[in-house]
Amino acid sequence: MKLFKREDKAEPTHEPFRGRIGIIGAGALGAFYGARLSRAGHDVHFLMRRDYEAVQADGLHIKSFEGDFHINPPVYASAEEIGRCDLVIIGLKSTDNAVLQSLLEYVADDKTLILTLQNGLGNEEAIASALGGESAASQILGGTAFLCSNRIGPGKIHHSDHGWIRMAEFQGEAQPRTHAVAALFKSAGIRCELADSLLHARWEKLVWNIPFNGLGVAARGADTETVLSSEPLSATARGLMEEVVAAAKADRVTLNPEIVKRMMNNTKTMGAYKTSMQVDYEAGRPLELEAIIGEPLRRAQKAAIPTPRMEMLYGILLRLNELSRPA
Amino acid sequence: MKLFKREDKAEPTHEPFRGRIGIIGAGALGAFYGARLSRAGHDVHFLMRRDYEAVQADGLHIKSFEGDFHINPPVYASAEEIGRCDLVIIGLKSTDNAVLQSLLEYVADDKTLILTLQNGLGNEEAIASALGGESAASQILGGTAFLCSNRIGPGKIHHSDHGWIRMAEFQGEAQPRTHAVAALFKSAGIRCELADSLLHARWEKLVWNIPFNGLGVAARGADTETVLSSEPLSATARGLMEEVVAAAKADRVTLNPEIVKRMMNNTKTMGAYKTSMQVDYEAGRPLELEAIIGEPLRRAQKAAIPTPRMEMLYGILLRLNELSRPA
Numbered sequence: 001m002k003l004f005k006r007e008d009k010a011e012p013t014h015e016p017f018r019g020r021i022g023i024i025g026a027g028a029l030g031a032f033y034g035a036r037l038s039r040a041g042h043d044v045h046f047l048m049r050r051d052y053e054a055v056q057a058d059g060l061h062i063k064s065f066e067g068d069f070h071i072n073p074p075v076y077a078s079a080e081e082i083g084r085c086d087l088v089i090i091g092l093k094s095t096d097n098a099v100l101q102s103l104l105e106y107v108a109d110d111k112t113l114i115l116t117l118q119n120g121l122g123n124e125e126a127i128a129s130a131l132g133g134e135s136a137a138s139q140i141l142g143g144t145a146f147l148c149s150n151r152i153g154p155g156k157i158h159h160s161d162h163g164w165i166r167m168a169e170f171q172g173e174a175q176p177r178t179h180a181v182a183a184l185f186k187s188a189g190i191r192c193e194l195a196d197s198l199l200h201a202r203w204e205k206l207v208w209n210i211p212f213n214g215l216g217v218a219a220r221g222a223d224t225e226t227v228l229s230s231e232p233l234s235a236t237a238r239g240l241m242e243e244v245v246a247a248a249k250a251d252r253v254t255l256n257p258e259i260v261k262r263m264m265n266n267t268k269t270m271g272a273y274k275t276s277m278q279v280d281y282e283a284g285r286p287l288e289l290e291a292i293i294g295e296p297l298r299r300a301q302k303a304a305i306p307t308p309r310m311e312m313l314y315g316i317l318l319r320l321n322e323l324s325r326p327a
Numbered sequence: 328m329k330l331f332k333r334e335d336k337a338e339p340t341h342e343p344f345r346g347r348i349g350i351i352g353a354g355a356l357g358a359f360y361g362a363r364l365s366r367a368g369h370d371v372h373f374l375m376r377r378d379y380e381a382v383q384a385d386g387l388h389i390k391s392f393e394g395d396f397h398i399n400p401p402v403y404a405s406a407e408e409i410g411r412c413d414l415v416i417i418g419l420k421s422t423d424n425a426v427l428q429s430l431l432e433y434v435a436d437d438k439t440l441i442l443t444l445q446n447g448l449g450n451e452e453a454i455a456s457a458l459g460g461e462s463a464a465s466q467i468l469g470g471t472a473f474l475c476s477n478r479i480g481p482g483k484i485h486h487s488d489h490g491w492i493r494m495a496e497f498q499g500e501a502q503p504r505t506h507a508v509a510a511l512f513k514s515a516g517i518r519c520e521l522a523d524s525l526l527h528a529r530w531e532k533l534v535w536n537i538p539f540n541g542l543g544v545a546a547r548g549a550d551t552e553t554v555l556s557s558e559p560l561s562a563t564a565r566g567l568m569e570e571v572v573a574a575a576k577a578d579r580v581t582l583n584p585e586i587v588k589r590m591m592n593n594t595k596t597m598g599a600y601k602t603s604m605q606v607d608y609e610a611g612r613p614l615e616l617e618a619i620i621g622e623p624l625r626r627a628q629k630a631a632i633p634t635p636r637m638e639m640l641y642g643i644l645l646r647l648n649e650l651s652r653p654a
Contacts, residue, residue, distance in 0.1 A: 218545065219646040232624075232642030239635050297559075308566050308635050315559030316643070319546040 014179035016042075016187040019086025022107045023047060024079065028149040029117060030091025032157050033165075033190065035060050038073045040188035045082045046075045047103070054154030063152070064159035066189070079106040087181065090116040093280075094123055094291035100130035108139075115141045115181060117165070119209065119276070120291025121202055121299070124170040141181060142198045143167035144205045150279075164191035168198035203248035204255060208263050209292055210244050211237035213277035214313040217287065217320060225272040228264075236309060238264055243307045247300035287321045289314070341506035343369075343514040346413025349434045350374060351406065355476040356444060357418025359484050360492075360517065362387050365400045367515035372409045373402045374430070381481030390479070391486035393516070406433040414508065417443040420607075421450055421618035427457035435466075442468045442508060444492070446536065446603070447618025448529055448626070451497040468508060469525045470494035471532045477606075491518035495525035530575035531582060535590050536619055537571050538564035540604035541640040544614065544647060552599040555591075563636060565591055570634045574627035614648045616641070 023034035026046045038044040048055055052075060059072035076082045085107045092100070108114060110133055116123050128137040148161035165185055169178055174194050185192035195201040215227050215237060227233045241260040248255050267273075277287050293314045300307045350361035353373045365371040375382055379402060386399035403409045412434045419427070435441060437460055443450050455464040475488035492512055496505055501521050512519035522528040542554050542564060554560045568587040575582050594600075604614050620641045627634045 215643075219643045220650060222646055226646070230642055230645065232638045232645065236635070236639040236642050239638075308563070309639055311559045311566075312563040312636055312639055315557055315563050316542075316546045318557060318559065319549055319553070323547060 014183040017087060017180040017184040022082050022085035022088045024088055024090050024103055025092030027091055028151045028157055029145060029147060030089060031060060032062065032147065032149045032159055033089065035062050035071055036188040036190055038071050039069055044073055046073055047079055047082055048075050051154045052077045058155060061156045062159060065161060079103040082107050084109055085112055087113045087115065090114060090118060092118065094118050094120055094288045095286040097123065097126040100127060104130050112139060113141060113177060114139055115143060117143050117145045119288055121295040122291055137171050140170035141167060141178060142170050144201050166193055166195045166201045168195040168201060170198055199251050200253045203251065203253045206296055207241050207244045207255065207259055210310065211240035213275040213292055214317060216275045216278040217281045218313055218316045221278065223272040223274050224267050224270050228268060240309045243310050246305050247296055247307055250299040250303035250305055281324060284324055287317060289317050289321055293317065341510040344414060344507040344511040349409050349412035349415045351415055351417050351430055352419030354418055355478045355484055356472060356474060357416060358387060359389065359476045359486055360416065362389050362398055363515040363517055365398050366396055371400055373400055374406055374409060375402050378481045379404045385482060388483045389486060392488060406430040409434050411436055412439055414440045414442065417441060417445060419445065421445050421447055421615045422613040424450065424453040427454060431457050439466060440468060440504060441466055442470060444470050444472045446615055448622040449618055464498050467497035468494060468505060469497050471528050493520055493522045493528045495522040495528060497525055526578050527580045530578065530580045533623055534568050534571045534582065534586055537637065538567035540602040540619055541644060543602045543605040544608045545640055545643045548605065550599040550601050551594050551597050555595060567636045570637050574623055574632050574634055577626040577630035577632055608651060611651055614644060616644050616648055620644065
């Protein structure tokens with residue numbers, strides 16, 4: 001899915017980040033990136049919940065279109081056992097942000113870098129608040145991951161497509177450390193480019209995520225092909241994209257309106273793709289509703305930017321999310 | 328539910344319509360009105376499908392807040408057996424309009440009056456087309472029924488609230504026959520007022536029906552209370568109402584924008600009300616989607632009136648409607 005233009009800038013070569021790396025939230029995303037870093041020789045420590053025993057016994061199996069591999073990394077059942085890290089990569093679902101504080105207190109001090117690869121808006125703020133301290137926000141980097149991966153069994157990840165990352169400091173410009181973290185991923189064969197602005201990158205990803213994650217669930221199990229083949233749903237997806245482009249201005253992010261046409265066209269080439277929100281919904285898991293729709297909507301409404309479709313989508317999904325959870 | 332203002336005009340007294348009356352589509356609505364007319368001594372003939380045998384054996388039982396009653400009317404399993412009528416009252420779901428022609432050919436000639444009490448837009452046109460003939464449209468009257476009734480068993484109807492009708496000629500002004508049909512209902516204790524314009528009455532009813540029928544299904548089983556208690560759904564209902572008020576202009580119907588506030592307020596007094604579309608959806612029956620949302624949306628779009636919420640609602644409901652039907 002070539003939804004996002006990649007600019008092939010000639011960047012100066014940086015030394016990869018060195019230090020103890022903790023993967024917090026080693027699901028389909030965290031486990032994949034952690035495994036690639038681990039295979040490349042970095043010092044990676046995995047926090048795992050349901051797959052702890054499987055990985056403890058038999059390691060991580062990555063089935064990948066770029067080549068299958070298997071590693072036996074250090075795996076832990078609690079953040080306390082991992083202990084302090086120099087870099088913590090957050091792969092938790094944003095719906096688990098409430099537990100951030102109870103994890104970060106063991107793995108992060110005020111020198112630790114935190115890179116969140118979570119979806120949507122508000123995660124950096126949640127991490128800063130979980131870290132506490134005045135300068136917490138300055139420890140945070142954020143990235144948008146363009147990755148198709150699924151957990152296909154205990155300790156087994158299927159990496160079916162893509163994998164690149166767009167990354168930036170949460171606050172301010174790129175620093176030597178930012179380049180070092182990007183170089184870390186590159187050293188593991190992961191394309192990683194720096195964005196001028198994390199907010200810009202996050203909003204740009206939302207232009208696609210809001211319509212296709214949202215409608216996929218609201219129109220019950222509608223994959224990208226189903227949305228595009230319905231005249232009113234396809235027009236609604238386009239309308240939602242336009243609303244997100246407008247809403248981004250609430251964060252002083254100016255997106256090129258051409259992005260709508262480009263994303264609609266490129267989505268046509270994706271086939272019948274199921275979004276992560278749909279996968280979560282079908283599995284009865286809570287939806288990443290606040291990060292992906294609620295927070296962008298609230299920012300737009302606060303800035304009085306009209307977002308009728310986002311509001312309706314949010315209302316419907318709030319209800320579906322509520323119904324799908326055990327009371 | 329005092330959603331619609333009633334104007335108590337002093338009308339001249341008219342003689343009730345006299346003649347053979349056929350009820351086509353004797354469900355919760357058709358059977359109720361037919362039974363009231365029958366009890367009042369009119370010559371009413373019922374076409375019934377699934378309840379034919381029950382009513383044949385034991386008549387129609389009406390449990391009503393205005394008083395229970397029981398009648399043994401002439402009931403038929405086919406339109407052919409009913410034969411020609413002077414007045415045909417259509418209570419079919421609009422989703423059954425495809426069978427109109429095969430029914431009307433037996434019960435209607437070019438002198439028969441047809442009164443449709445169906446929901447939404449496009450039913451009069453479907454009837455005119457089913458009748459055929461150049462002057463077919465001039466035989467048609469339409470009404471909006473404000474009735475809470477449910478079929479609670481074979482031949483058993485529960486009339487829980489309301490019952491009044493707002494009626495008009497499909498084309499042109501009220502005629503003596505229009506007053507006679509209104510007097511017919513009044514003679515059976517049914518409040519029946521004439522509207523200046525059928526289209527106006529239909530669009531006015533849609534202002535309520537589109538948001539609450541539509542969101543009720545899209546937000547899975549959301550009754551009126553559930554919609555109103557959700558901030559984004561309630562705002563969406565209001566937004567949909569505003570869109571319908573604007574969309575009515577496509578039919579040169581000017582609704583007072585005050586209607587939105589009034590309907591939102593009055594809906595608060597209704598308690599947890601389930602709309603007919605929701606009841607249909609939960610019973611796995613096809614939704615009256617085209618008459619209630621599709622046709623109004625198409626008229627708005629043809630007139631280039633922005634209706635983003637209606638479009639989104641239609642797209643989602645088309646999909647749910649499709650999924651709920653056996654392939």
